[in-house]
Amino acid sequence: MRVYPTAYLPPISYFCALLNGHTEGKPCLSLRIEQHETYPKQTLRNRCAITGSNGRQILSVPVCRAEQKTTEDGRIQAAQETCHVKINYQTPWQHQHWMALVSAYQHTPFFFYYQDFFRPFYEKRFDYLLPWNNALMETVFELLDIPCKIELTSKWEKADESVLFCPADNQPTEKKPFPPYWQIFSGKNGFLENLSIIDLLFNLGNEAKNYLYDYAKRY
Secondary structure, X not given: OOEEEOOOOOEHHHHHHHHOOOOOOOOOEEEEEXXXXXXXXXXXOOEEXXXXXXXXXXXXXXXXXXXXXXXOOOOEEOOOEHHHOEEOOOOOXXXXXXXXXXXXXXXXXXXXXXXXXXXXXXXXXXXXXXHHHXXXXXXXXXXXXXXXXXXXXXXXXXXXXXXXXXXXXXXXXXXXXOOOOOOOOHHHHOOOOOOEHHHHHHHHOOHHHHHHHHHHOOO
């Protein structure tokens, strides 16, 4: 079974890869998240891509640095497993992220309907990144009406990122084009493919589920 990295409101490709081979209405999906990897910086684990008046913009959850440890041979290491990564609240990033989402999506067809599901995540504090991401994912699957059980690995397993979009490099996946759908700034920026799942939800609402299943057939 494929193992996925944790992700902050992942890109559409993440969900399409997960839904590949799954028939709508069949038994519950199982999403296996790798939690024992050495946490890599500047990836979808703490970043998501949304639209904006000036094009694609990246929202990044600040995390605490790993504590430095001395190895048996005297080397200094500052690495940590993903499950141990703490969220840094020294800056008001929750308020900033929510204001960015409001600014980008308040005039989309379904923002008013979905906003109350997401706002609490930008008011309540989570100590660790992994539970924050997982709680958001559970909310997304609930809104998509796709039953999904999230499982965490008990030991390190290599996560498959070959089909995923990484906001750090701002490049789309090789599997394209993504079918265009209406976006709030498409008249100015054109269609921005493979943004965060939240873009699809705010723009398509209930139709987001059909979009994902249709595109998942390409994987």
